[in-house]
Amino acid sequence: MTRARQFPGHMRADVQVAVDQLLASPLHFFGIHEEYRYETLAFAALMKEGRNAPALAPAQYHDVEIGEAQPVKCLHNGLWLCRAGELRYAVLLSFHREYQHEAAIRIEIAVPAGAAGDALVQRSFAELEEAVHAARSYRGKILSLEGGSDYRGRSSGIMVHRLPAVGREEVILPEQTLKLLDRNVMGFVGNRAALRKLGQSTRKGILLYGPPGTGKTHTIRYLATNLPGHTTLIITAEQVGLLGAYMKLARLLQPTMVVIEDVDLIARDREEMGSCEEPLLNKLLNEMDGLKEDSDILFVLTTNRPEQLEGALAGRPGRIDQAIEVPLPDGIGRSKLVQLYGKNLPMDQTIIDEAVSRTKGVSAAFIKELMRRIAQASIFRDDGSTVESGDISEALDDMLFTGGRLNITLLGGAQEMAGS
Template sequence: MHDVFADDGPVQLFIHDDGETPLEFVQDLLRTVFGKSQQEAIATAALIEARGAVPCGPYPGAVARAMFNSAKWLIRSNGHPLMITGESADASRPCDLCEAPKAVTEIILSGTTASLCRDCLLAARRSSEELPSHEFRYAFVALDWHFAGVPRNLIVTRARQFPGHMRADVQVAIDRLLTDPIHFFGIHEEYRYETIGFASLMKDSRNAPAIAPPQYQDVDIGEPEPVKCLVNGLWLCRSGTLRYAVLLTYHREYDREPAVRIEIALPAGTAGDAFVQPTFAALEAAVHAAQSYRGKILSLEGGSDYRGRSRGVTVHRLPTVARDDVILPERTLRLLDRNVLGFVESRDLLRKLGQSTRKGILLYGPPGTGKTHTIRYLATNLPDHTTLIITAEQVGLLGAYMNLARLLQPAMVVIEDVDLIARDREDMGGPCEESLLNKLLNEMDGLKEDCDILFLLTTNRPEELESALAGRPGRIDQAIEVPLPDETGRGKLIRLYGKGLPLEQPVIDEAVRRTEGVSAAFIKELMRRLAQASIIRDGGGEVTTSDLDGAVSEMLFDGGRLNAKLLGGAQGMSVG
């Protein structure tokens, strides 16, 4: 025996059945000394009993000697007659398939262990393509068969990671690229915040990741059908003679946006290097080409904390707003058309003339005057533009929004109530607001002159922005006031919001006179109260000036100054 170990060549150790040693002891020996998993130990112990002897290895001579001595000590300590012998790998047990006296490697599939030479191992690997996927219960078994003949230390992995809000695009790209795998599996994810990788998939311990049904989640992209996105997936693939595997997983960190991770495993060497770079390039190109959200109105889903960490993308389905439905003074509409719609139409010519194609617009005016409605008009009438709507609470997500804007340009980035991020920390009582306006202005500074991104900011308090914006000239190219409606505008608003009411012209004229100085939001609420009064009196058959008197009095005077302010009403108005 010692002569076998003396030359330090590879050694095969054989465990012999003696009919007396308990099976449990043999299994324990296989786990503690030979590093077998629970499943492998059970299968190997059964083969020892059935065949009389089973080889383990081959191992380097020094390693085989240490394992042999450890096994003998355990056997003697427990008083068992189990016998272990060693042979030079050159004189080891013949291959189970071809019976040639070659060095063999053990492979376990569905509880059966086979000792195969390299040639038979490769043949078995090829035959695994014909095996149904349900034959593979654990990920490491499937990967061992797929990469049979390649030592694990000669398998390398490369990875790419995409933001979680690009999950639908990544799925579309994967579906296009991996159309004909040898096998495809879902993976059981035991721990939510532990990212699955090939290193963990190849563990053959008692906690080995198991093959599981693929799990999909529907992701809304604003189309009639959602995109079915995998939670995780494992593809076993082939390109010519090169075997490779692709793993899609979710990388999670607590209170952070999840990321989609794509990892490729393949044999080390020049063939693998030459394959992996073009593959990742094709993946990235397919992700960018997918652009599931292009041309839509979006916002990132925010977390509950002030940082606004996102979990995904919300698609807003807004009805198209016609120009006639935007009740603004004509001069305001002309400014909007020239500085937004007209600017977008002339971008190509501006670029040819060396002019910047980015732009910043500030909409300002009292609350309830129609700034949000104006945004909807622009968002639904800008050709081929993606609109990103950011609330003040989500400015902490500005970096993610800007990445989306660059990816999906031409884009319009809308930041509503921007004055809320301009206040001092002491005023807000929050820990993050101090530099958010500067962060926004820096993002606007950092854009290339030829990018097709339009910023649209809104505020009810322009005085709180004046000093900051004046100190960074050129960020806002045009400020546009959205004023309280004039007489003509109030008449249009009354007809728009009261179009279902039986309004006679005298009532309309009186309503126009009585609503001087109020907001569009006030008029909308006034029409609802007129409808209520009419329903109570005669079931909605008529609206009278007394209905108007009661509604105006209740909104402006009966509830006090605060009620009038909340409803967007003017102060100092008379009842009659």
């Protein structure tokens, strides 16, 4: 008799590691070649004869990236002939394909009928399931779902983002905003166990809002690289159609932070939505509503246009628990940004003060670009040995005047600066 289980294709790295451990000492191992790959390879198909029958072949592997120094070598199709004591059995690994659905990893075990065979099957599947639920390849990392191969030819499925750690001192926000962020994210996560004991919900929704370029994405990187033991899932607006798969991952990899950037693109006023957009919004709202109260899942949504958010998302308690404004930097913030992004430039305090005074109303992204252009001007003049007031003027002229109003908007400058 045979019995089979299927595991999500994007978890193939963990399935492969578990299979390698489970079948470390087979009697024989064979690769299997399929001439036609639109059917799922099963033991029944191995009984076929003729020109279209599956054939023994060298094992075919794909390198799957998991964010480590080495990828996981994942088998495409394989057959193991094994023995456990007097019991002989066979294991077949293959891909299950279904139109418009993600391919799954299929494990089929053939054993003699009887209690001994049944026990071996149950034990084997239990080990595989435990490995998949442990998700050691991806737990604690920053992930997004991707398809195809990267430029090195490695399959992704799940893409691991290797982001440098961002320290709290590198998050240039008003102190009251930082304290609000710490209380509602860092403090909340640290107190989850205590909240659970008191019968309180451990799921949460945060909305980061503010003009473009003020540091919302940078703030998310700070959270993602500093939340202890958390896995972060980053969902862009165009990927919301994959929300179901993302939420399965979120539940599997708890505690998780689920980030949806530019949520206003799918959560606009219903009267402005097309027939394709509204189901995406409903799916998001249903997922946020459907989480159990003890789910260790933190939603962080971002928007540049909070006024356009659908009322069902912004106005109902339990979906968004705290909105946090990420504002344009004030004078103190601009001074910190100038020093952060110009930390290797030879600037004295007079130059720093001038850069701060001449950038009122701009975004953090604008100051970052300004410091790069000042560095370029310094390099052209004396190989980066000095920074002069003229370097600031030259950079601001290009950014605010020569390029016109569109350039100001693109760079995150204040429109009123164009007339100053």
